[in-house]
Amino acid sequence: MSILLNKDSRMIVQGFTGAQGTFHAKLCIDYHKNIVAGVTPGKGGTKHLDIPVFNTVKEAIKETNANSSLIFVPPPFAADSILEAAHAGIEVIICITEGVPVMDMVKVKKQLNALKAQGGKVNLIGPNCPGVITPEECKAGIMPGYIHKKGSVGIVSRSGTLTYEAVWQLTCQNIGQSTVVGIGGDPVQGMNFVDTLKMFHADPETKAIVMIGEIGGSAEEDAAAFIKEKMDKPVFSFIAGKTAPPGRTMGHAGAIVEGNSGTHAMKIEALKNAGVTVVENLSEIGKIVKENFKITAN
């Protein structure tokens, strides 16, 4: 078991034939053959990387029964691509694109919420994220596949390379991962920490969770409240940005301390208060999880 993706996931790639789409889709296919179709408007009927290309998501679903999508479409058109996938019935949408205007995401969120209110099943991850991977079953994103190892620790993170760092430390300690979810660094995004934690909480194979946050917003505080109230699985957390100056955006549009909100200290306090094991030194994530969570890796 895992969350969001598994070996049976049937994935399409939107923006399949572009440079980014081609490069990363190929690595995803090499990792595990989950990609069943590509979508590039105007290139329908052709083949790319030996996989059929369609003009629309609807056609791709009709022909291939796809249920998830990986998006590499450039920023001005990314929101529309997310909505195309959602309205066509794709259940797991992963948008890698960096630089999507926040106003576009406000519109996307509104429509996704309306779809959900009508009983639609749709989960958006991203934008501006490394993607999702269920080790040895499905890689949907730009993360290096080989650093992962199948196991029972769920990871959720707002950052890319920081996630790889944590994953690699766990793998080196022989601790595998159930699913690794990069929710991305934008201020308005699809799934947040709480949404992901709920899934890990319900997944019997996930025995512990590592949550990697950063300054800005209140997603970590919300996660702490959820953990305190609902979760009994051990949670470990690292929060980046302790030394970031207020008012400046550190790479991720969402990573900014505004006034008194979103500070490192507030997040750490909320997490500790919820019983989360907070890791202060990034280099010790693997070691601390190992010490506190004695499982033998599968």
Added chain:
Amino acid sequence: MKLLEYEGKDIFEKYQIPISKRFGVLKLGDDPKSVNITRDKCIIKAQVLAGGRGKAGGVKLAKSKEEAREIIEKMLGMEIATHQTKGAALKVKEVLIEEASDIAREIYLSIVLDRKDATAMLIASSEGGTSIEELAHSNPEKIIKIPVDLNEGFQEFQVRELFFKLGFDKKLYKEFSALVKNLCRLFKDIDANLVEINPLVITTAGELLAIDSKIVTDDNALFRHKDLQAKEDHESSEIEKEAKKIGINYIGLDGNIGCMVNGAGLAMATLDTVKLAGGNAANFLDVGGGATVEQITKAFQIILKDKKVKAVLVNIFGGIMKCDDIANGIVEATKKINLNIPLIVRLEGTRVKEGKQILLNSGIKLEQADSLWEAAQKAVSGTN
């Protein structure tokens, strides 16, 4: 992108949001006499991106044209440090000269992106002029919040709610309703993250006036705003602007350890680790996903422009980009730039063994580390 007060007011004017009569904007080097002040009393305001400038001498009232010129001369080029600049001083390069108003009442009004609910939120308070953050802390009940549906605009019933909560005189309703609706329209049109009027005043003559403006727009949406693209970035330093041009995300800091990292989250965590090891980073620098020889060379050059830098820490997690390629990049870049301060490299990820071997065989004077923690400690001792 953060706009200066007068740039924000240019936009206010387009959206019929009432502002004071402006006599002009003068830049450093301009003749103070070149502005045509047509009233006896005027206000001279330093155009810097920092709240609290009034207390720091950045807002002055002049009672005559002569006094105005004296103030302008003094203010242009002065340095302003406020609670928002965190000890650093901002040089005043431009001043705005406008008519002084007789204020009867001040309120706070803003629209901000509420990331949690993915909506725009109108925030108002009858306590204008002061810091809304302080007020949110001390008297949260005095803050009015109303969600804004940007497609529908601000609704009449929402205007009424706001209007009566603020306790305005009925005579102002029409004017206030138009102002709030226009502000919402503006917020959407320019892809803003924040539009703030603090204070919005009622003059003794009973008129509404936006006395100040603060606008922050979404950098990701710049591609659809040619007019904003053309504006100067007032927030970034020269080095930061140069870095941005070549696709490197750089922010200057106070310490002496230059940092080069791939990925924003890992870059932030690297600064934290340096601090934990007892040092201070000189910068945040994200070289991006594809750390090519060219990018690495440029990143080194950018880092070394800061003369405070006494050691350089490179922390790269090679994912798609392999460690041996990165190592080759570091070797080539170091040769090009003739580095003469300690260099500490921590590589991890794909083909790390090969990468480390390349660094070892290169003959370049550098120290390698197996973990970020070790690298940070070595960098700190390198500066001593």
